[in-house]
Amino acid sequence: MNCDTHPSLNLFAAYQRMLRKRLRYFLSDLHPLLYADVVSALQEKGKLLSRSHRKVANTTFAPPSGIWSLLTLLIALLISPQHNLLLISSVSVAVEFFICALDLLDDIEDEDQTRIVRDLGPARVLNVSTTLLALAQRAILSLSQLEVAPELITRLLNTLQEVTLTATTGQHRDIQAEQRPVQDLTYEECIEIATQKAGSLTSLACRLGALCAGANDDVCQQFSELGKLLGIAHQLDNDCHDLYYLLHREDAITLSTNTEKNTRTKTDLVRGKKTLPIVLAAKVENTFQETSQSENKEQKEAYLQSLDEGILASWSICLLYRERARDCLQEIETRHSVSPALRLLLGFT
Amino acid sequence: MEEKQILDFVHRVSHDETLCKEVINNPDHVIMRENFSPRVAQIITRLIPHLAANQLEPLTPSLKFWF
Numbered sequence: 001m002n003c004d005t006h007p008s009l010n011l012f013a014a015y016q017r018m019l020r021k022r023l024r025y026f027l028s029d030l031h032p033l034l035y036a037d038v039v040s041a042l043q044e045k046g047k048l049l050s051r052s053h054r055k056v057a058n059t060t061f062a063p064p065s066g067i068w069s070l071l072t073l074l075i076a077l078l079i080s081p082q083h084n085l086l087l088i089s090s091v092s093v094a095v096e097f098f099i100c101a102l103d104l105l106d107d108i109e110d111e112d113q114t115r116i117v118r119d120l121g122p123a124r125v126l127n128v129s130t131t132l133l134a135l136a137q138r139a140i141l142s143l144s145q146l147e148v149a150p151e152l153i154t155r156l157l158n159t160l161q162e163v164t165l166t167a168t169t170g171q172h173r174d175i176q177a178e179q180r181p182v183q184d185l186t187y188e189e190c191i192e193i194a195t196q197k198a199g200s201l202t203s204l205a206c207r208l209g210a211l212c213a214g215a216n217d218d219v220c221q222q223f224s225e226l227g228k229l230l231g232i233a234h235q236l237d238n239d240c241h242d243l244y245y246l247l248h249r250e251d252a253i254t255l256s257t258n259t260e261k262n263t264r265t266k267t268d269l270v271r272g273k274k275t276l277p278i279v280l281a282a283k284v285e286n287t288f289q290e291t292s293q294s295e296n297k298e299q300k301e302a303y304l305q306s307l308d309e310g311i312l313a314s315w316s317i318c319l320l321y322r323e324r325a326r327d328c329l330q331e332i333e334t335r336h337s338v339s340p341a342l343r344l345l346l347g348f349t
Numbered sequence: 350m351e352e353k354q355i356l357d358f359v360h361r362v363s364h365d366e367t368l369c370k371e372v373i374n375n376p377d378h379v380i381m382r383e384n385f386s387p388r389v390a391q392i393i394t395r396l397i398p399h400l401a402a403n404q405l406e407p408l409t410p411s412l413k414f415w416f
Contacts, residue, residue: 234415313359
């Protein structure tokens with residue numbers, strides 16, 4: 001079953017068609033060689049041109065293709081259901097290009113052997129990323145052809161620039177943390193990095209949706225906050241699951257047969273990524289670094305227990321941010337009716 | 350501060366067998382005694398299956414598709 005034909009995902013089908021049409025418009029004049037590689041990047045899991053096929057249990061929500069652009073689009077439609085669809089789909093596609101570009105950079109910076117890196121090699125991946133960044137700007141600048149006020153175009157571009165700087169700051173701190181002893185890092189620092197890296201990106205997708213639909217500053221700020229809280233929760237969830245799968249791989253086989261994900265997880269640990277579960281585990285087990293290498297059975301057990309505690313504590317914090325995001329969405333709902341599609345996408349069914 | 354309350358509680362439960370058993374057998378009583386806010390109480394309640402199991406249970410639902 002194609003994941004986009006799952007019953008719950010029919011909610012998104014019409015929006016996806018509209019977004020794909022707009023996305024192809026922006027790609028139309030690329031050189032065929034570059035076009036092929038850009039399309040390949042946009043066919044990665046979760047991206048708008050993704051062609052992933054998977055079996056989905058009726059009760060399980062499988063993410064639709066193009067989650068990032070859908071998020072922007074659905075928020076814009078929530079603010080202003082009758083708004084110019086060409087305008088909001090252009091901004092949504094800009095978000096799709098932007099996130100895809102940053103994901104490619106992340107693959108290279110983390111030395112992940114993802115499908116796209118294996119297929120294209122680092123040089124072409126980097127060039128595709130640069131192309132996508134330019135396409136994100138092109139998509140926003142195209143609004144001038146739709147007689148959109150220049151002030152709005154400038155505000156959209158400014159937001160994109162600000163988030164780029166915040167996200168790259170978070171990424172830089174994260175990369176540099178790899179060289180630091182784990183005991184040096186604090187809970188607060190991990191949350192700050194997650195806020196800059198993931199919080200800023202989800203915040204961007206939400207804020208641009210509200211902004212392009214004509215929301216006032218207060219509403220834009222509310223959506224930024226929603227995105228920030230969700231982004232932090234998603235990042236922590238990701239870190240917890242990655243470590244969980246690695247530690248409990250036998251169980252994980254039944255949950256995930258995604259070898260690419262497992263490779264990425266291993267790479268993260270080998271590189272010494274200081275994710276929150278690892279940092280919290282190190283606070284539990286003071287001799288963390290020594291015991292991680294130990295052959296002593298008791299020390300090894302204590303090490304693994306501390307990692308489990310780190311995962312559980314981090315997952316609790318993830319749930320806390322989810323609940324804060326839920327409260328934020330409820331506040332938004334006092335002014336706007338949230339569609340079932342947006343609720344499903346955000347995981348608040 | 351909710352974060353501190355949650356982190357402290359997870360740490361205590363992980364290292365105090367008596368408290369761990371109490372949370373598993375009588376969570377409402379422990380939650381009331383700890384004076385948790387409704388939001389923190391809700392999160393602690395979701396941890397109970399993990400605390401009750403010999404090893405960490407799968408964390409569901411997963412939101413992994415975002416990052």
